[in-house]
Every structure is written in C-alpha cells, then in structure tokens.
Amino acid sequence: MPEVEDGSVHLMVTSPPYPLIAMWDSLFKADPKISSLWSKLDTTGDSEVVRQIYDAMHENLAKVWVETYRVLVEGGIAAINIGDATRSINGVFQLFPNHSRIIEICEKIGFTTLPYILWKKPTTKPKYKGKGAFLGSGFLPPNAYVTLDCEFILLFRKGKLRKFKVNHTERYESKFTKAQRDEWFSQIWTLKGIRQTMDDLERRTAVYPDEVAERLIRMFSVKGELVLDPFLGSGTTTKVAMKNGRNSIGFELDSSLLPAINRKLEPHIKDNTVLVDILKR
Numbered sequence: 001m002p003e004v005e006d007g008s009v010h011l012m013v014t015s016p017p018y019p020l021i022a023m024w025d026s027l028f029k030a031d032p033k034i035s036s037l038w039s040k041l042d043t044t045g046d047s048e049v050v051r052q053i054y055d056a057m058h059e060n061l062a063k064v065w066v067e068t069y070r071v072l073v074e075g076g077i078a079a080i081n082i083g084d085a086t087r088s089i090n091g092v093f094q095l096f097p098n099h100s101r102i103i104e105i106c107e108k109i110g111f112t113t114l115p116y117i118l119w120k121k122p123t124t125k126p127k128y129k130g131k132g133a134f135l136g137s138g139f140l141p142p143n144a145y146v147t148l149d150c151e152f153i154l155l156f157r158k159g160k161l162r163k164f165k166v167n168h169t170e171r172y173e174s175k176f177t178k179a180q181r182d183e184w185f186s187q188i189w190t191l192k193g194i195r196q197t198m199d200d201l202e203r204r205t206a207v208y209p210d211e212v213a214e215r216l217i218r219m220f221s222v223k224g225e226l227v228l229d230p231f232l233g234s235g236t237t238t239k240v241a242m243k244n245g246r247n248s249i250g251f252e253l254d255s256s257l258l259p260a261i262n263r264k265l266e267p268h269i270k271d272n273t274v275l276v277d278i279l280k281r
C-alpha cells in the first residue's frame, strides 16, 4: 500500500479472502507458487501439499498484515474478520484454523493480540462428514463434526494504548451508549448474515453486514479519523465509515466491483465529502 503514509491510519477493518475456502481458490492461484502446488496436488494426491498451499496462502495475506502494521498509528487497532476452513482432500478430512494462523503471524509482526469476537452466524446448517446435512446417521455417535457456525473478528493493537488530550471534542462526540457498550464489547455477537437479496457481485465478494463494520468503527475509532480496508470488496467499510463521520481508504483488486462500490457509496456522499481519485495500478 505504497500510497498510504507510515503511521497515518487509526483503524483497519477488513475481511480477506479465506485460505482454503473453495470460493477463493482461483484468486490465490494468481500466485504462481500456489498455482503450481495445486497442480502438484492434482497429480500426486499428496495431502501434505495442501499444508504447503495453506502456508503459501497465509504468506500472501501476511504481506498485507505487515503493511497494516506500518501504516497504523501507535495504539491503532486492526480488526480482521476470518473463518476457519474444512476440506476433505482425497477422502482425508482436515481443519485449517485460519484464525490461529493469523494470530501467530500478527504476533510475529509485532502486534499485541487483544481478546477477540466470535461472530455466530445462525444461518449455517449442521454438517455430517463435511456434507450439507446430517442425513440418517447424524444422530449416531461418533462420526459427525461440530458445525463451523462462528467466524472470528480478531483484534490487534500496534504498540501502546492511544493517548488523547483531556476534553478531546471528537472523542466525546464518538461516545457509545451503555447498552451499545454492553453488547458490542461482549465476546459473542449473534448477527444475522447479510440479507438474502444480495446480487451476484455481493455474493461473490462475501460481503459482511453493515452492522459488523459499524460496531468495529464506532468501538475503535474517533470521528474524523482514518479507517483502512485493504480488501474492500463491495465497499461496506468505506460506506459505514462515511456514515459515521470517519475518513477511509480502500483497496480492491477486482475492478469489476467498482459499479457495486459506487452504488453503495453514492447515498452517503455529502457536500463536504472529498472523493479521491480511484487509482489503477
């Protein structure tokens, strides 16, 4: 993110492509190393190669976490929404705990891990042997798996706590209520998934509900501050940042999402909104 200055971002909120979740396989294959590992897996069927693919996918994401560390201010927060993955390769079932791999990587980078949030998604159906439903034997022990019906919102801080002047006006204007504090700062969030009427583009980007971005932005930034989303998707983070009086920067690889992003931002553009040009590299 060479356009972003060191120590200039107050909060990063994002949801990256999830390693080993099938919908993101083709995107990760843009890395020649990952693409050739998939070919090796196809020809050898060696399930150890899947571990190498998993490592390489996280090496890719780690580049973004390193850049995030650079651009955050001292005390700035990074909030990363991620789900674990399960995959059966050649009949061998494996869990890929993306959340713990990201914690390990971010700690190596220098972040402090904070208590994280479990986002419980009520929509996921129970699975049996990795398939969609429990079927007949789903009531018999011991071969069914626990359903992955939670995603993680990992929270990290760069350096020490942020410092503010006494009576910092914007900070007081950004106050949340007691009811909001009690709900937002509890460890389990039960939020419905995104509405069912998503268009194809939104489904393809796996949008998160506005409520996820809204809570995080209001919990961890002050009005007027800068929020970054390095995996912008349909633009949810920027939209919610605008709605809540925060500045934002977003990066998105897939330029076909631009119309969807513009549609999302349009209603929130005010007279004093400054839209900086979209750069293409």
Ligand SMILES: C[S@@+](CC[C@H](N)C(=O)[O-])C[C@H]1O[C@@H](n2cnc3c(N)ncnc32)[C@H](O)[C@@H]1O
Residues within 6 Å of the ligand: 014, 015, 016, 017, 027, 205, 206, 207, 208, 209, 230, 231, 232, 233, 234, 235, 236, 237, 251, 252, 253, 254, 257
């Ligand atoms: C899970 S989606 C983000 C969804 C987003 N939170 C929303 O609500 O719309 C991840 C996004 O990251 C994008 N992406 C993947 N690799 C990228 C990269 N290297 N730079 C920028 N964007 C990338 C994908 O195209 C995808 O749109």
